[in-house]
Amino acid sequence: MNATAMFAALRAARKKSVRSLGKRILRKIDRYMAANSLVPDEPVLDSQSFPWVADLEANWRDIRAELEKILEFRDHIPRFQDVSADQYRISPDDQWRTFILYGFGYQSELNCGLCPKTTAVLQRIPHLQTAFFSILAPGKHVPRHRGVTKSLIRCHLGLIVPRQREQCYMDVGGVRCVWEDGRAFVFDDRYPHEVHNNTEEERAVLLLDVERPMRRRAVVLGRISLWLLKRTAYVVEARRNLAHWEQRLQAHLAGKAGGAGG
16 A cells, blocks of 8 residues: 555544544433433424424415415525535435525525515524425435434424325334424434425425523533534535525526516
């Protein structure tokens, strides 16, 4: 083995060691958060434990109406992997698109401005971190995967659900969740989960990440972990990619307005 190959092998071994250490630390943090959680450590949670869910459901028709306007320029809605490159391993095609309103606490002013009623509802949710419209094409399968931190819990609000809705579902830790227009469910995405849209129709939901209710010390640890996560390449690159897509959309909307003006 020459020196260059040896250096490359050592570098790869070091990266693997760092990843392994990071995973061990993350597992310990997850166990601590689970032990200090104020909601059960279960794959699917009781939506009544989260008062803001009722507000989401009460406003679902307004939210869907704004989504339908967004879908009129769907070619300018990025694929998930166009924003978060890490998602390529679970969705390498163009069958999963995301219109991001909030990402890890960062607000997309352009996108939120296009969805004022949705944004007003989101602003009433305590400790919201992420919110986006998640749009799956007919026949799409998202393979089993896990979220990055137990400091968050996730919610899906059904907006456009295929008529054969029993054939369009998510499996979370062995629990099957079926979407319904105007209804939300809450789950822990640190449990392995996958999505099947075994229909010929599109499925769209409003996806939210909210801080997990925990005891005070765990809340502090959770917020530190989120602060660190926001400074990783995973999030920094995603914010940069989102800014690029915002510019594309803004140019499209400006051109459309100019054309309408004559």
